[in-house]
Amino acid sequence: MNENIRENNVCMHDIGEASELVNRRIKNIITSLIGERPLGKVLDIGERNPLLETLEKHYSISGDSTNIDLDIEELNGEYDTVFCFEVLEHLFNPLHLLLEIKKVLKQNGVLYLSTPKGKPHFLSWKHHFHEIYERDLLALFRRAGLKVNKLSYHRIRPFGKVIGFRPLLRFFLERKTVVELTKIDENQ
Numbered sequence: 381m382n383e384n385i386r387e388n389n390v391c392m393h394d395i396g397e398a399s400e401l402v403n404r405r406i407k408n409i410i411t412s413l414i415g416e417r418p419l420g421k422v423l424d425i426g427e428r429n430p431l432l433e434t435l436e437k438h439y440s441i442s443g444d445s446t447n448i449d450l451d452i453e454e455l456n457g458e459y460d461t462v463f464c465f466e467v468l469e470h471l472f473n474p475l476h477l478l479l480e481i482k483k484v485l486k487q488n489g490v491l492y493l494s495t496p497k498g499k500p501h502f503l504s505w506k507h508h509f510h511e512i513y514e515r516d517l518l519a520l521f522r523r524a525g526l527k528v529n530k531l532s533y534h535r536i537r538p539f540g541k542v543i544g545f546r547p548l549l550r551f552f553l554e555r556k557t558v559v560e561l562t563k564i565d566e567n568q
Contacts, residue, residue, distance in 0.1 A: 407434050409534060413492060413560055414439075420460025423484065425450065425467050425477070432463065455480040464493040466556075469510050478524035482563055491526065491561040496554065514557070521561060530560040 410431070422443035424432040432443050443463070446455065451473045462481050468474040481491055496511045512520065514531075521528055533555040 406431065407438065409532075409558060410435065410492065411438060413530060413532070413558060417490070418460075420486075420489075421458070422461045422463065423455070423457065423459040425462065425464040425481070429465075431465055435463070450477045450480075452476065455484045457484050458486055459484050460486050460489045462489065462491045464491060466494055466496075468493070468495040468512070470507060471510070474510055474512075475520060475524060478520065478526060482525050485563060487563060489562070490529075492559070493561060494556050494558045496556060517557065517559075521559075522564075525564045525566070526561040527564045528559055528561055532558050534558060 419439055419441050422441055424443045424445045426445065427447055428445045432445065435441070436443055444457070444459075448455075450467065451471050462485055464477070464481065468477065471477055485491060495517070518528065535555060
């Protein structure tokens with residue numbers, strides 16, 4: 381899997397407020413990960429957002445969104461593709477959500493997920509309950525019955541906006557983890 385790990389410089393959290401350049405870079409990261417794979421029926425975890433709208437236009441699809449308490453409520457339906465961008469870190473129980481996604485994901489379906497890479501606690505955001513280090517994130521995926529196909533890291537802060545010690549540390553330490561996952565074949 382190490383050959384699938386790479387780093388880039390981009391922001392994925394606030395796409396609606398990002399510049400046109402950053403919007404294009406985010407779209408390019410996601411579309412390069414997906415490639416030309418047909419997406420089929422799509423579920424985006426969380427409320428409708430500009431990234432889903434961008435992907436809908438690019439792939440000529442229509443995606444469903446969730447509007448439930450992702451820590452405790454159940455997902456319904458059956459989907460070929462699930463997007464879960466910048467959600468896990470906001471949940472008290474990310475395992476519950478991953479198990480629910482696995483439940484609604486078709487056997488050959490794909491989950492595309494992003495979340496902040498773990499960093500020292502004093503640099504984490506106040507609305508993030510989890511910023512998970514790679515080892516723990518991989519263990520969480522295994523526990524949920526999901527297999528990592530691709531994993532990459534992307535820098536989120538352009539150097540030109542670094543003013544002060546904490547922003548300087550964030551520039552060097554903050555990354556988004558972007559992952560492509562499928563269900564583990566339980567027949568093997």
